[in-house]
Amino acid sequence: MARILVADDASFMRQMIREIVESEGFEVCGEASDGVEAVDEFKRLQPDVVTMDIVMPRKSGIDAVRGIIALDPTACVVMCSALGQETLVTEAIQAGARDFIVKPFKPDAVIETLKKVLEKED
Amino acid sequence: MDMAKYRQVFIEESTEHLAEMSSALLRLEKNLADHDAIDLVFRMAHSIKGMAASLEYDSITQVSHGLEDRMQEIRKAGRVADPEELGLLFRGLDCLESMVTAVRTTGQLPPPDPALAAVLTNRLDQPSPQAASPDPAVASAPDAAKKKALSPILAGG
Numbered sequence: 248m249a250r251i252l253v254a255d256d257a258s259f260m261r262q263m264i265r266e267i268v269e270s271e272g273f274e275v276c277g278e279a280s281d282g283v284e285a286v287d288e289f290k291r292l293q294p295d296v297v298t299m300d301i302v303m304p305r306k307s308g309i310d311a312v313r314g315i316i317a318l319d320p321t322a323c324v325v326m327c328s329a330l331g332q333e334t335l336v337t338e339a340i341q342a343g344a345r346d347f348i349v350k351p352f353k354p355d356a357v358i359e360t361l362k363k364v365l366e367k368e369d
Numbered sequence: 370m371d372m373a374k375y376r377q378v379f380i381e382e383s384t385e386h387l388a389e390m391s392s393a394l395l396r397l398e399k400n401l402a403d404h405d406a407i408d409l410v411f412r413m414a415h416s417i418k419g420m421a422a423s424l425e426y427d428s429i430t431q432v433s434h435g436l437e438d439r440m441q442e443i444r445k446a447g448r449v450a451d452p453e454e455l456g457l458l459f460r461g462l463d464c465l466e467s468m469v470t471a472v473r474t475t476g477q478l479p480p481p482d483p484a485l486a487a488v489l490t491n492r493l494d495q496p497s498p499q500a501a502s503p504d505p506a507v508a509s510a511p512d513a514a515k516k517k518a519l520s521p522i523l524a525g526g
Contacts, residue, residue, distance in 0.1 A: 256412070259378045259420045266370060302415045329419055331438075351423040354370075 249365050250276040252292055254285035254311065255300035255327060260350070264298055264327075267354045268361065282306025286314040289322065295368065296361060297324045299344065301335050309339045316343035323364050327352075372424065376472070379420045383469045386413040390462055397455055402448035410458065411440035417465065428481035429468050435489030436461040461489055 251273050253264045258280075265275045277292045279285040283305045289297060297315065301308040308326060315322045326339045326347040336347050345364045348357050390413045393406035400406075414437040421429035439458065449455050464485055471479045 257382060257416045257420060259375060259382050259423070262378060263370075263375065263423065302412055304409075304412060329415070329422075350419050351425075 249273050249295040249361070250292070251361070252277045252279065252285070252288055252294040252297045254279040254282070254288075254297060254303070254308065256280050256303045257300075260300065260327070260352075263352055264357070267352060267357050270354070271358050271361075273361065282308060282311035282314075285311040286318070289315045290318055295323060296364060297322070298327055298348070298361075299324050299339075300327045301329075301332055301339065309335060309342055312339050312342045312344050323368055325360060325364060375420075375424060379424055379426075380469065380473045383417050383420065383465075384473075386417055387462065387466050387469065389413055391466075394455070394458055394462060397449055397458075401451075401455065404447070407440065407443055407449070411437060411444055414440055414461075426468075426472070426478050428479055429465065429472075431481050431483065431486040432461060432464050432468070432489070435486035436465070439489045457489060460485065 251268055253261050253268075253275055255261050255264070261278050261280075265278075268275060276294050277288045279288045281304045285297065285299060285303075285308075286306070299308045299311060303311070306314070312324050312326075315324060320343070322343070324339075324344045326336055326344045327350060328336045328347050329350045336344075339347070345367070346360050348360050390410050393403075393409045393413075396403050396406040397410075414433050418430055418433035418437055421427075421433060436458070439461070443449055443454075449458070464482055468479045471477060
């Protein structure tokens with residue numbers, strides 16, 4: 248079972264992702280509410296995938312991707328973006344993120360994206 | 370999904386965000402270039418927009434999106450232009466507060482305020498962030514087409 252770390256400053260979004268991924272049998276091994284915590288929790292939990300919000304306090308999602316990739320170049324991070332953030336998504340992909348999902352979340356699209364990046368991992 | 374649960378989380382989290390936003394705008398009243406306050410208002414507007422969009426609260430999404438766009442321009446400029454612009458931000462806050470209050474007290478979504486959303490976005494007569502995107506194919510396309518436009522980057526990554 249894949250272990251997922253959910254990083255988003257909004258409890259609303261963390262709960263929504265948790266419900267979507269757990270309904271598919273994935274395990275949410277941890278949550279982070281800012282970019283600094285995301286990097287710390289990645290280091291501690293070594294999840295299979297991180298879902299990463301872009302706009303977060305203390306450290307942005309993009310800087311958190313850079314921090315995680317610096318720790319583990321093979322880390323698998325999926326960005327959570329909103330409409331209008333295409334430039335930031337491109338920046339995150341260039342920083343090492345594998346893919347992205349768009350808010351508002353469509354459960355099928357979230358699961359499809361996670362399965363796709365996990366298949367590439369295998 | 371149990372949307373009633375998410376409605377409740379939205380009300381609680383938005384109310385907290387609006388209180389933080391109010392406090393930040395009061396700080397901006399004293400210093401129009403308070404970067405921490407500018408960042409906070411931007412993040413709060415962005416967060417409320419995301420939650421409202423997830424619940425299909427279109428009127429709240431519209432105003433919070435307008436406020437987020439405005440704050441993005443202010444971040445680029447490094448300061449709120451003048452007291453008039455600050456007044457506009459307070460107007461956006463007041464509108465969001467009344468909309469969230471309406472959802473909490475009546476369970477009903479108030480009507481949209483497109484005029485406020487438009488004035489939040491367009492007051493500086495500058496192109497919107499989407500229109501200013503270096504790649505119009507990415508900026509204006511629907512989800513599937515956007516993903517396609519980013520696919521060479523994804524494939525390369």
